[in-house]
Amino acid sequence: MTPSETFESELTQLLPRLRRFAFALSRNGADADDLAQATIERALRSRDQWQPGSRLDSWLYRIMRNLWIDTVRSRGRREKHEAPEDAAQDVGEDPREAMDASMELQRAMSAMERLPDEQREVVALILIEGFGYREVSEMLELPIGTVSSRLVRGRTALLEMLGGNADG
Amino acid sequence: MVEEEKFFAWLDGELPADEAARVETEVAADPRSSQLAEDHRKMAAGLRGAFAKVEAQPVPERLAGIVSQERGKVVDLAEARERRLHRKPPSLWVQMGALAATLVVGIITGNLLTGGVPSPIGAEGGRLVASAELEDALYARLASMPADSGPRIGLTFRDKTGTICRTFKEQATSGLACREGGDWRIRNLYQPPEGQTSDYRMASGQDPQLMEAVEASIDGEPFDAEQERSAMEQGWR
Numbered sequence: 001m002t003p004s005e006t007f008e009s010e011l012t013q014l015l016p017r018l019r020r021f022a023f024a025l026s027r028n029g030a031d032a033d034d035l036a037q038a039t040i041e042r043a044l045r046s047r048d049q050w051q052p053g054s055r056l057d058s059w060l061y062r063i064m065r066n067l068w069i070d071t072v073r074s075r076g077r078r079e080k081h082e083a084p085e086d087a088a089q090d091v092g093e094d095p096r097e098a099m100d101a102s103m104e105l106q107r108a109m110s111a112m113e114r115l116p117d118e119q120r121e122v123v124a125l126i127l128i129e130g131f132g133y134r135e136v137s138e139m140l141e142l143p144i145g146t147v148s149s150r151l152v153r154g155r156t157a158l159l160e161m162l163g164g165n166a167d168g
Numbered sequence: 169m170v171e172e173e174k175f176f177a178w179l180d181g182e183l184p185a186d187e188a189a190r191v192e193t194e195v196a197a198d199p200r201s202s203q204l205a206e207d208h209r210k211m212a213a214g215l216r217g218a219f220a221k222v223e224a225q226p227v228p229e230r231l232a233g234i235v236s237q238e239r240g241k242v243v244d245l246a247e248a249r250e251r252r253l254h255r256k257p258p259s260l261w262v263q264m265g266a267l268a269a270t271l272v273v274g275i276i277t278g279n280l281l282t283g284g285v286p287s288p289i290g291a292e293g294g295r296l297v298a299s300a301e302l303e304d305a306l307y308a309r310l311a312s313m314p315a316d317s318g319p320r321i322g323l324t325f326r327d328k329t330g331t332i333c334r335t336f337k338e339q340a341t342s343g344l345a346c347r348e349g350g351d352w353r354i355r356n357l358y359q360p361p362e363g364q365t366s367d368y369r370m371a372s373g374q375d376p377q378l379m380e381a382v383e384a385s386i387d388g389e390p391f392d393a394e395q396e397r398s399a400m401e402q403g404w405r
Contacts, residue, residue, distance in 0.1 A: 012235050016223045019231070023222045033228060040234050073312035073393065108218035118392055126180065127212045128219050133182050138376070141322055141335075143383040146390060148173050155176070159211045 007047055010056050018060055024124035025068045027113055039064040062139050065121055111161040119154030122147055170194050170201055179205055289354055298345055298352035306334055306345055306352045310396055323390040332404045342378045347404040356381045
């Protein structure tokens with residue numbers, strides 16, 4: 001396989017994970033797939049900037065995260081984030097949702113969306129994507145202490161919204 | 169009760185073995201902590217479970233198709249890289265790569281920075297200050313603003329003396345500038361060793377030395393988008 005074919009093959013294998021990250025960052029599935037598409041296009045255009053031997057997944061996540069930040073902020077979205085207590089009430093606790101996979105995803109996305117952007121990206125990368133603190137610190141160019149404290153705030157708010165016990 | 173960030177670092181498997189064992193014992197001895205650990209484990213598992221459904225879905229053709237179409241016009245990575253290197257004339261920053269990896273205030277002299285080429289940094293009274301383009305970016309550019317050319321701003325924060333500092337990145341070079349006496353003074357400037365330059369915004373990671381410099385001087389946390397905007401409106405005071 002040529003380096004180019006290797007790149008495309010690895011990129012293809014990473015598409016399901018990239019989509020998952022896009023869903024964790026976005027408001028809805030359509031926005032998520034737009035973000036995934038923009039990321040793939042940017043990655044293919046910039047493929048010569050990826051250094052073989054370095055992790056392709058981190059590079060792709062980084063592109064996606066930067067595109068997401070640009071989109072969210074240029075959209076001029078300045079929503080006041082609700083306090084976790086209010087958000088918890090908004091998300092609600094409908095036992096039927098647990099039975100329905102798409103509703104469960106919608107509920108998780110809705111809770112993620114209520115987190116401030118800074119917390120959402122850290123929660124998505126660590127709790128959902130499974131990256132380590134150090135990897136996320138390098139990916140987001142943040143001190144590790146900042147990553148850790150944003151993660152604490154984000155997951156604490158999520159626990160209030162989603163609950164830890166199955167019975168709520 | 170275990171200190172909060174340590175508790176979660178333990179929960180995430182981020183602590184060294186001996187420390188993790190200590191925290192585990194403490195958590196086991198405290199019913200509140202044990203319950204909290206269980207709640208967070210369940211919540212995180214639920215979250216992963218919900219998003220795992222996305223990963224399990226077939227990738228829509230509109231996405232998979234982009235990559236497969238690309239196969240028709242295969243570009244050799246090495247060739248593409250070669251073309252790019254020859255396309256862009258080396259900037260002053262890259263030329264400075266011949267210098268040591270870390271350049272600290274005061275080491276660069278005025279002579280080194282001039283030579284007819286407009287420089288993003290300059291020397292003033294023996295100190296390193298931002299030149300016009302970098303000054304403009306530091307003064308008027310928010311981290312969220314797309315920067316198609318010129319320096320890109322990273323973090324903004326207050327250091328332990330209360331001074332506002334901002335990290336910036338210009339191609340492979342990154343640095344830390346702080347607002348002192350009405351100027352942006354360059355406190356640190358970093359450049360990867362020659363031959364390891366990486367691209368603007370696409371680098372696989374930030375210069376770890378810059379992150380160390382930030383961690384050593386930061387008071388609290390970096391500004392969020394609102395704090396950054398507000399600091400700009402107040403003239404970075």
